[in-house]
Amino acid sequence: MSNEIMSELRKDYIYNLMIKGEREDGRKFDEYREITIDTNVIEKAEGSARVKLGDTHLVVGVKIQTGTPFPDTPDQGVIITNLELIPLASPVFESGPPREDAIELARVVDRGIRESESIDLSKLCITPGEKVWMVFIDVHVLDDGGNIMDAASLGAIAALMTAKLPAQRFGVGEDTPVPMRDVPVAVTAVEIGGTIMLDPSLNEQSIAGTKLTVISNQDGGLSGMQKSGVLPLTTEQINYIVDISIEKAKELREKFLEI
Amino acid sequence: MEKKLVIPGDFLSDDVKLADEGTYIEDSKVFSSVFGIASLKNQIKVVPLSGKYIPRQGDLIIGIITEVSFSNWIVDIRSPYEGLLHISEFPRRIDNSEMSKYLKVGDSIMTLVKDVDSIMKVELTLNDQRLRQIKDGRVIEVTPSKVPRLIGRSGSMIAMLKNETNCNIFIGQNGRVWLTGKEKNLDLAARTIQKIEKESHIPGLTDRIVKFLKEEKGIPVKGPAKRKVEKEAVKKIEPEPVQEMTSEETATEETPREEAEEPGKVEENKSGGILDELLDK
Amino acid sequence: MVKPEKLIENGIRLDGRKPDEIRPIKIKVGVLNRADGSCYFEFGGNKVIAAVYGPREVHPRHMQKSNSAVVRYRYNMASFSVEDRKRPGPDRRSIEVSKVSREALEPVIFQEYFPRSAIDIFVEVLQADAGTRTAGINAASIALADAGIPMKSLVSACAVGKVDDTLVLDLNKDEDNYGQADMPIAMTPDGNITLLQMDGHLTREEFKEGLEMAKKGCLMIAEMQRAALLEKYSSLIEGEVNE
Numbered sequence: 037m038s039n040e041i042m043s044e045l046r047k048d049y050i051y052n053l054m055i056k057g058e059r060e061d062g063r064k065f066d067e068y069r070e071i072t073i074d075t076n077v078i079e080k081a082e083g084s085a086r087v088k089l090g091d092t093h094l095v096v097g098v099k100i101q102t103g104t105p106f107p108d109t110p111d112q113g114v115i116i117t118n119l120e121l122i123p124l125a126s127p128v129f130e131s132g133p134p135r136e137d138a139i140e141l142a143r144v145v146d147r148g149i150r151e152s153e154s155i156d157l158s159k160l161c162i163t164p165g166e167k168v169w170m171v172f173i174d175v176h177v178l179d180d181g182g183n184i185m186d187a188a189s190l191g192a193i194a195a196l197m198t199a200k201l202p203a204q205r206f207g208v209g210e211d212t213p214v215p216m217r218d219v220p221v222a223v224t225a226v227e228i229g230g231t232i233m234l235d236p237s238l239n240e241q242s243i244a245g246t247k248l249t250v251i252s253n254q255d256g257g258l259s260g261m262q263k264s265g266v267l268p269l270t271t272e273q274i275n276y277i278v279d280i281s282i283e284k285a286k287e288l289r290e291k292f293l294e295i
Numbered sequence: 296m297e298k299k300l301v302i303p304g305d306f307l308s309d310d311v312k313l314a315d316e317g318t319y320i321e322d323s324k325v326f327s328s329v330f331g332i333a334s335l336k337n338q339i340k341v342v343p344l345s346g347k348y349i350p351r352q353g354d355l356i357i358g359i360i361t362e363v364s365f366s367n368w369i370v371d372i373r374s375p376y377e378g379l380l381h382i383s384e385f386p387r388r389i390d391n392s393e394m395s396k397y398l399k400v401g402d403s404i405m406t407l408v409k410d411v412d413s414i415m416k417v418e419l420t421l422n423d424q425r426l427r428q429i430k431d432g433r434v435i436e437v438t439p440s441k442v443p444r445l446i447g448r449s450g451s452m453i454a455m456l457k458n459e460t461n462c463n464i465f466i467g468q469n470g471r472v473w474l475t476g477k478e479k480n481l482d483l484a485a486r487t488i489q490k491i492e493k494e495s496h497i498p499g500l501t502d503r504i505v506k507f508l509k510e511e512k513g514i515p516v517k518g519p520a521k522r523k524v525e526k527e528a529v530k531k532i533e534p535e536p537v538q539e540m541t542s543e544e545t546a547t548e549e550t551p552r553e554e555a556e557e558p559g560k561v562e563e564n565k566s567g568g569i570l571d572e573l574l575d576k
Numbered sequence: 577m578v579k580p581e582k583l584i585e586n587g588i589r590l591d592g593r594k595p596d597e598i599r600p601i602k603i604k605v606g607v608l609n610r611a612d613g614s615c616y617f618e619f620g621g622n623k624v625i626a627a628v629y630g631p632r633e634v635h636p637r638h639m640q641k642s643n644s645a646v647v648r649y650r651y652n653m654a655s656f657s658v659e660d661r662k663r664p665g666p667d668r669r670s671i672e673v674s675k676v677s678r679e680a681l682e683p684v685i686f687q688e689y690f691p692r693s694a695i696d697i698f699v700e701v702l703q704a705d706a707g708t709r710t711a712g713i714n715a716a717s718i719a720l721a722d723a724g725i726p727m728k729s730l731v732s733a734c735a736v737g738k739v740d741d742t743l744v745l746d747l748n749k750d751e752d753n754y755g756q757a758d759m760p761i762a763m764t765p766d767g768n769i770t771l772l773q774m775d776g777h778l779t780r781e782e783f784k785e786g787l788e789m790a791k792k793g794c795l796m797i798a799e800m801q802r803a804a805l806l807e808k809y810s811s812l813i814e815g816e817v818n819e
Contacts, residue, residue, distance in 0.1 A: 097656025304729025346724025375693035
C-alpha cells in the first residue's frame, strides 16, 4: 500500500490556517494535544504504560530477564528497544519486518534513554561477565494519529519508571525498581512553510517538509536529536526548536512524569 | 417500534416480500445483515452505522486524483474500488502528455459514476459542464451510509443547513461534502455536519440541529433583515455547488418550519434534474 | 511454575469458579480511530484488541478474487504479552491460529458482496492468559460488525477442557497448562460450529458433553457481544436526552 494521498484542498486549508496563526484542531503552535498516561496496564510485563496523545494511542511493555552481558561491557546491563508499526494501527502500515520508519523511531527512543543515562546500567549487573539484567522496551502502536515519536518516548520512560527487576522470579534476590536517574523527554517539531509547530497531527506531519526531535533531560541538557525529512532547516529554526523543546520537555516532565 | 438498533443476525420479519437493503433471507425469514438502524415501516431495511461507499452508476461523488497513468486518472472515491477517469471523459480534448496539467495528484473533482461493471471496474466522467474540479472551499467527510440523513427528507436538512449557515453545500454520495462560503460560515457548517453525522440515529434530529445552529450563532430570535443581506452575498460565490437529491430517504423527523420559504429549494430542484439529464444521455 | 496438587476442589476451581462458569468479560467497541471497526476485549487476564480494515483494495493484486472479497486475519502477540518475552513477528503457532480464526469468521461474512476487495482483520494480544484465540475471535467478530461489514450473525468463541477428570468451561492458565484436555470452539448463535480444535484426552461421552458446555458458554458471550455493540450507540442517546 502506498502513502495516503492528501487532497490539495486540505493542504491549502491547513497552510492558510497556519498563515493566520491557527491549527486545524485549534491548538497554538507550541501546544500539545491532550495527553493521558496510564501505567501498569499489562500485569504480565515488568513495567507498562498506555499513552494517548491526541488520536495517537500506544502501549509500551517492558520485559526484564537475565542474560549474558556484551563482552565489551561485562559489568553493564542491556537495553533493547523495539517498535513496530503494526497494520492494526493505520491503513498504510503493512505486515512484515519493521521498515525504516519503525526502526528510526525505535532507535531514537532508545538513544534518548541510553544517552541520557537515565538507567544506571552498572546497577543492572548481577554477576560481572556472566549475568546481567536485559531490559526489553517494546512499543506497540495501536492507532497512528501523528507524532508517534513523542508518545513512544513518553510511554517508554513512564513504563520504565514503574518497572521492577523481577529478581525473585529469577532467584537473584528481592524485586527492586529499575534504577532510574534521569527522565529524558522527546519533543518533536515540524516546519510548515517557515512556521514551527510542536506535536504534529497526522495531517500536519504529512504536509511538513521536515521534523526535528529534541530529547532533553532534567538539567535541561540534550541527549538525543533527530532530523527526519528531506527539507533543510536553518540554524535559526534549529536553535528555536532546541530552546522551545527544552521548555516544553520540562513542562511535560513535571505534568506527566513526576515520581 | 418502527425503528430500532439491530446487529447482524437479528430476526426482523416473516414477510420476505418486504426485505430490502441491509437484510438477508433464510428459511423464509428476514434477518439483519448489518449493525445499524432497522426500519420496519414499509420495506424492511437496515441502514448500517458505518461502512464503505460502494459505487453505483449515476452516483454524483467527490474524488481525489491519486495517480495519472497513460490514459486514465486514477481517482480515490473512498471505496474499496478506485475510480477510472479516462482521458476521453475530460470535458475537452487533451493530449496524453498534458493530463497532469489539467488534473494532478491531490486534485479534487466532482464527478459522476458513468458505469460499474460486474467486477467493480468503476468508470467516471467529467463530461458535463456541471461537473468540475473543486478548487476552493472545503471538503469534509461523513460516513457514506449517513448521506441520506444529511440530505434529509426531500432535501429538507441540507436546505435548512445552507440557509442557516449561508454556505453552498454539495453532498457526494460517497460521503464527501463540499462546502463553499465565508471561512466563519464554513466552520459552522462543518461542525453542524459533524453533529448530524454523530447523532443521525437519534430521533428528533432536525429539531436538535435547528437548536444547535441557533445556539452556535448566538441568535435567540432571528433577525430576518440581516439574513437577507448575507444571503445575497453568498449567491455571488462561484462555482455554485449543485445539490443532489435522493429518493431513498425515509427519515421520520418533522420538517423544519423554515422549509416553505427556503431559497435553496429552487436550486435543489434544478440540480436534482442534472442527475436525470445525465442519465438520459 | 509448579503444578498445583489439585485444580478443582469440592466442585470449585482454583480461581473460585464453578465448572460451567466463564471468566469476567469486558468489552469496548470502536476504540481505534484509524480502523474501520475495532473492539477491545478482556477475557479473564486476556487483553486483546481487534481492528478491521475494509473492504479495501487488495495488495498484492494477485490475491484478488474476481467474485468475492478475500478475508485476511492476522493474530499477533505483543512481545510483552507473556511471562517470557516473545520475539516479535509471526511464528508457526500464530500462523495456525490466524488460519483457523479466519475460517471461524469467513462463513458469516457476505464476501460475495465485495468482489476484488480485501477485508483485513488484525488481532493484537496485549496480554495472554489462556484462551487468546477465542478472545481474538470474539473481538474480531464485534469489530467486523462495527466496521459495517454485512454478516449473517456474530461469531462467539469459548474453550472447554478437562481438569482432574472434570469438564470445565473456559480454561484459565493453570488449567490450560496442567489440564487433561483443551477444546476451543467458535459458533454462530444458531449453533453452527465454525472452529473446533482439541488436544489432550477426552472420552466420546466427555466430548459430547463438553461440546454442549462450550456451546452454552458461546451463547453467554454472544449476549455480551450484542450488549457491547448496542451500548456504543445507546450511551449517546441517553446523554442527549438528559441534555
